[in-house]
Amino acid sequence: MRIVFAGSPAAAVPSLELLARRHEIAAVITRAASPQGRRRVLTPTPVAARAAELGLPVVEANRLDAAATEQIIALEPELAVVVAYGGLVREPLLSAPPHGWINLHFSLLPDYRGAAPVQRALIDGHGVTGVSVFRLVPELDAGPVVRMREAEIPEGATAGALLAQLAELGARELVEAVDAIAAGTAVFEEQTGAPSLAPKLALADGALDFTQTAPALLARFRGVTPEPGAHAMLRTEQGEGERVKLLSLARSGAEPLAPGEAALAGRTAVVGTGSAPLELLEVQPAGKRPMAGADWLRGRGGSATFEVGA
Template sequence: MRILFAGTPEIGVPSLNALVNEFDVCGVLTNPDRPQGRKKTLFPSPIKARAEELELNIFQPDRLESELYSKIKELKPDLLVCIAYGKIFKKEFLDIFPLGGVNIHPSLLPIYRGPSPLSAAILNGDKVSGISIQRLAAKMDSGNILLQEKFELSEKETTGSLTERVATMAAPYIVKVVKDIESDSVTEWEQNDDDATFCKLIMKDDGIIDWSMDSNQLLNMIRAYNPWPMAQTEFEGKGLNIIEAEASDIVGDGEPGRVLEYSKANGFLVKTGDGTIYITRLQLQSKKALDYKSFNNGVKNFVNTLLG
């Protein structure tokens, strides 16, 4: 079985490793190197970095065009395996692969079709999530399901921690599916489009906090936007990232966003739309992230201020 692997972020690295151990991964398709930091230094995607260590053929096109098609055809791949690649595959490209293409999607499809299913599950306070492996189809995330596994959420996950969990879980699942395809023993079922829900591409401004939201919404938002774009507010004209927070049963008095008090045991108590939450880890613009005790030692005028 010859596989072309397509992916870009860290979530795909365990699956790439697992496939290399079991099959002939004849090439890797990933996004071009991107500039990072103030100096705009070019950095490879995590998938490219791992593919270089594995000495695999690497393709980094800006666009999927006929020149790339010819190069891929020369490799004679049987199957395309994709996870979080970030581009849409046209039928002409999928036709290169005799066994078609499959995609690893971290949701219980048809729930959360789209680019941010993990963040969406946390934002909505879901208690269950899952992993789906589906056929690649013309319409995004609509292909037949080949495997689907559920798991419970603790309501403590961040998108970062959930991404790590899903990355590890997905690796043996994709190996199983590819082996089933190879032996012509795979089973599949159609998605019900009537049950489909969708999630959008997350933008930087999505992290801006509206303190009039209720406490549970705010806590979910803080978890969902960690590590990016972070839940963001303002303190004395400077950006302030709220990295971690905890629930509070105190109602509190004051406008939403008011820092009501400091507790050595719990953190900074901040008023919300329906009560309060405790902020326990935060990061002032251009500064290091700090736990609430260290922040209180360095910023003496935080209590009683109005955030945002």
């Protein structure tokens, strides 16, 4: 089939690669290059970089406005495919391809409709998730599903690791869907059950409140890692909170501590929660490099207190 592919992050690359092997990619639509890193170097999206390597034409557009719509329609695609593009598809573009638009979503729809399904599933403590391929309709992630595959969530997986796993699984399901559409054998079924929503995460979603239980804190840590990142506010003598990034946490068998109280337990740094303590494996204080939690705590005299509560 002649396809227009829309995607931006690394999670969309496996789908682009598999589709390019089996179908004609008329163009790749992706978000514009943006400043990245401390030096703010203008960097293309992972999809744009891989499309260039594959010799595919790239259209950079942060939104599918009138100009982008005209350009895509002129390509006369039979089908359009979306994987984490980062923009909405509206009419008349939505109805332009004869076979419409299909989307790879990283949840078992109608669960977790929205921008952060993987992160929200981890925060909520789920052990199972999956991928869905569905037809785009005007309502958010509400179209009929053509392919769905369940996947267990590995113990301790972060959102970054789980998304990479689902990207590979989803790419295979997406290609199966496109092949079926091309063959005229695809069957789309309406979503059933009550939907749940997965809105985009903000920086505040990464804040850990140590009055919560250790399992709840680990679930949130996994869900916000690597983005927007887990952090806690350190209580200082001046009374102003100092943000400390929490890069790696683990269960600990140390003696209980008050919620938010951090101390050395042998060679490890631990912090009290609403249940059992957690080990601070790696942290990054404001303005400093990442370091072992124990080294950080020793540099503070062996103890620290994080702010807790609202």
